[in-house]
Amino acid sequence: MSEDIFGLLHWSDCCIERRHYAYLLIDGALNEGQHRRLQVMGIRFTSLFEGTAEEHLPDVAPWLIELTGLALPQRQRLIQWASVLARKLPCLSWYESSGAIDDFARHLRHFHCVGLSDHQTMLMRWYDTRILPVWMEVLTGPQRALFTRGMQSVACVDADGAVRDLYASPTGQASGAAGVPDMPMLMLDDRQFALLLEARALDTLIHEIGLRAPGRWHRIAQARKLDFVARHRDAALCAGVKDSERQLYYVLLAVFTSGKAAQHPAVMALMQAPPEALPDFIDAIRQLPGEVFLTGEPLWMTEPIEDEAGGMA
Template sequence: MFRYILLDSCQHPRFHQKLQQWNVLCRSLFEGHAEEALPEIAPLLIDVTTDGEATRKVTEETTRIGQLKPCVSVLESTLPLLSLTEHLAQFHLIEMPDGRSMLMRWYDTRILPVWLNVLTAEQRMFFTRNITRWTSIDRFGIEQEHVLPERDMTTPQALSFPLQLDEHQADQLFSAAEPDALIFELRKTIRAEIDRVPQHVLYPFVQKHWQMARLNGLSKTAEQLQLLMLALYSSGAFIEHPCITELFASLTARQQSFSYQFNTLPESVWSTGKPLWEHHTELLKEP
């Protein structure tokens, strides 16, 4: 049995240089693709099968990195390094329902659980073939074990590549990534404030209010960011203000644009609650 660490070095660039210094075997999942010339940001499959000082260094360092950024998995497989690299590299690109090809960063541990969940049974069986255990460190720095398909004596049917996703699969993947993209945009304007909120509070808060925005017909990123800004500055209490009820009702009736109505909201809406960065501990107790 072989043991590997999979590191998305886009989250921690140039880690391959450390591996070279430590004389540790690794391969890039970009091999065979246009991005092969970018080892500094490649997903790296690192062989840690053999015990020793180098393996200890790699394990300790990647664990530390994974607790800070969502980029580390640990795999056990019956395949040697080159064979497993070639297998996983097949999933570098996916084909969207409209026929476009897209780079699929499934090794980002924020995306990995959703990726495993949206695959069909056949796709999942083939993707995880010859992998006997898979754990990852999630966005909150907590180790998670992923349930792999039960194995039988039959060989998973080969798939055509790039892997084709249907509209439902594509929508689930995009939806899973959207809250993180919105947090990235919010940090451009209120980074100092947002960084005061623990990730295990911030992410579910943004996800909840992003879903609220979508349910009320706000599909544009700019509109969702406006609503999220209000939610953050009031710790979500803005929803209790009667003007918000009127705003959502008018959106349903399509009377006026959201941006126009948002910009005419009274100051009292913004003062319905304290900012999240001053008030986040109480939110953990809410259902």
């Protein structure tokens, strides 16, 4: 097996050439006790729980590690070890930043908690890579600019073991403590909170749809897929369809008709009293009038698609 399956060694070399720092962030909650391996390897890490109520739990903290300060053999060994973890669990993300490790860690700690609309606060595990892609999508423009301050790029290995490039800015806004509000730094509205709360469920739905749809589904912008799947899953929930299996078949019907089938009287009648057993629900969809399946084109036929270079086809 390759020692650098995600290209992190080359990436960190490029960061050094650009005179930036390269950081790995490992979610310790999914790798409890593994920080001792870092200590054995002689690799310094910084806990993002420092200065928080969870400071006494370094073994389950997110561990920030600077790659660019390591000798090449140490870097190779760390990358190999972290890559093995990432293939098993959604725990690894990486960041190019102009900020030194203490400043960068201080910046990231500001997002340990978020504010909610009911004046409550919630610990936000944004570094769990089932959540991180959704986190980057649901933040407003100003919120995303605040989070990515001092960053030139953000990427991760997602829950399916695939590399996801989540943010890129060649310059990046300078980091610094000036003008930083007290925690929580971000206030999430109800829609943002719901999407993050359901991040794993939505991610699973998108993945399952991808197994049943042509390759062009995967090239629809992630933000568009997230919004579309979330809206139709919400409709299924409102109809009392609370299990993921029946939700999948309802959302698939929407995906293959760009949402038009959901407005057909036969589908609306079905969702007024959806069968509770999965086989019965699937059978009811199959018995819908043929015109239902012709109400609209598949979503990938009606949406702009990203080409391989990241532009729009």
